[in-house]
Amino acid sequence: MAMLEIQNVDKVYRSRGKAPVHAVRALDMAVKKGEIVALLGSSGCGKTSTLRMIAGFESVTSGAIALSQRRIDELPPAKRKVAMAFEGYSLYPPLTVRENIAFALKAQQLSRSEISRRVEAIARLVEIEDILDSFPRAISGGQQQRVSLARALVRDADLYLLDEPMGQLEPQLRAVLRGRIKGLLAERGMTAIFVTHDQTEASALADRIAVMEDGVLQQFASEKELKNRPANLFVASFIGEPPMNLLETEVAAADGGFRLSVGSDIAFQIPGDTLDHAARQALAQTKRVRIGIRPQKVAVGTGDVRVRVVSNQWLGDQSHVAGECAGHLLIAVTPSRIAARPGDVIPFALEPRHLHIFGADGACIRHAEGG
Numbered sequence: 001m002a003m004l005e006i007q008n009v010d011k012v013y014r015s016r017g018k019a020p021v022h023a024v025r026a027l028d029m030a031v032k033k034g035e036i037v038a039l040l041g042s043s044g045c046g047k048t049s050t051l052r053m054i055a056g057f058e059s060v061t062s063g064a065i066a067l068s069q070r071r072i073d074e075l076p077p078a079k080r081k082v083a084m085a086f087e088g089y090s091l092y093p094p095l096t097v098r099e100n101i102a103f104a105l106k107a108q109q110l111s112r113s114e115i116s117r118r119v120e121a122i123a124r125l126v127e128i129e130d131i132l133d134s135f136p137r138a139i140s141g142g143q144q145q146r147v148s149l150a151r152a153l154v155r156d157a158d159l160y161l162l163d164e165p166m167g168q169l170e171p172q173l174r175a176v177l178r179g180r181i182k183g184l185l186a187e188r189g190m191t192a193i194f195v196t197h198d199q200t201e202a203s204a205l206a207d208r209i210a211v212m213e214d215g216v217l218q219q220f221a222s223e224k225e226l227k228n229r230p231a232n233l234f235v236a237s238f239i240g241e242p243p244m245n246l247l248e249t250e251v252a253a254a255d256g257g258f259r260l261s262v263g264s265d266i267a268f269q270i271p272g273d274t275l276d277h278a279a280r281q282a283l284a285q286t287k288r289v290r291i292g293i294r295p296q297k298v299a300v301g302t303g304d305v306r307v308r309v310v311s312n313q314w315l316g317d318q319s320h321v322a323g324e325c326a327g328h329l330l331i332a333v334t335p336s337r338i339a340a341r342p343g344d345v346i347p348f349a350l351e352p353r354h355l356h357i358f359g360a361d362g363a364c365i366r367h368a369e370g371g
């Protein structure tokens with residue numbers, strides 16, 4: 001059963017003299033108990049608005065939010081059993097770091113020794129033991145961020161919301177804290193949603209990733225599923241490094257399947273038996289589709305697509321080779337060193353089974369075999 005259920009939620013900001021901003025559209029999302037979820041998307045896509053509506057710092061324009069089978073969207077924040085760490089920290093300036101963290105526990109009527117034990121434990125976890133008696137104005141932005149994180153995680157709550165929880169920290173500390181926070185959440189079976197625009201962070205921490213764009217949830221799935229079975233062009237190009245190669249192709253029925261061609265230089269035969277009924281129908285009704293192939297699936301040195309090398313970089317454990325063909329740039333990633341210089345013409349192999357096919361509306365018509 002879902003721990004958090006967001007049903008058909010919309011958020012529209014209206015301010016006088018300005019056009020309304022539709023920040024979140026028809027959002028449906030169910031989060032399981034103990035699940036760690038990342039809200040991933042570019043700036044302005046509606047991540048923070050979603051988090052603030054769940055926490056109660058922003059009203060929902062329409063729709064409903066339920067937590068532990070209780071409808072919460074009409075409740076004041078303090079009654080929701082939600083703990084949130086803010087992007088802007090919002091620490092109380094007149095209280096020390098220790099008092100800021102302990103303050104969150106006051107309502108829970110714990111003994112002084114229990115409060116002190118919990119504060120010390122969480123401070124150790126995020127490495128702020130040495131500043132517990134400092135005031136917020138006397139510590140760095142990165143330290144303030146960790147205090148805000150500690151203040152949220154120290155509480156007992158049904159749901160933890162973390163807005164860019166490690167955005168201010170240097171990469172090494174970030175990686176260490178990520179591991180520890182994941183450990184803490186898992187050990188206590190805590191349910192958490194965190195906002196990030198960092199794919200690595202989302203993959204490292206989350207069980208499932210909700211990809212948002214323009215106020216719309218594009219796909220909510222594991223990292224593997226997002227990579228192997230992207231629901232649409234947006235997810236296909238947003239997830240994965242370097243991004244998926246995308247080509248516009250013309251569609252023609254051929255040999256019981258379809259021939260997808262890019263001018264006269266590149267063509268793929270898609271056998272009919274690799275397509276389900278809906279995919280066959282979609283291809284029969286359209287003249288053009290977009291195809292996508294991951295750089296890791298493009299083989300170099302074999303195949304019949306001839307590319308002119310634009311760049312060839314060895315990154316220590318893999319080569320990134322960019323080549324131009326018929327006005328298109330194709331990127332290949334291979335685990336071996338490639339002896340090719342810019343200007344050389346070399347073959348790339350793009351196999352039909354590795355192609356994702358997207359329709360005019362961007363929705364995926366067929367996924368690559370095995371991802």
Ligand SMILES: Nc1ncnc2c1ncn2[C@@H]1O[C@H](COP(=O)(O)OP(=O)(O)OP(=O)(O)O)[C@@H](O)[C@H]1O
Nearest residue numbers: 013021023041042043044045046047048049050197
């Ligand atoms: N209080 C507000 N009043 C008016 N518009 C707002 C308000 N808060 C957010 N918006 C707008 O709503 C849209 C979504 O903003 P939101 O902060 O939810 O996005 P985000 O994905 O969290 O972005 P970021 O990663 O930059 O924080 C943006 O266009 C933003 O300008």
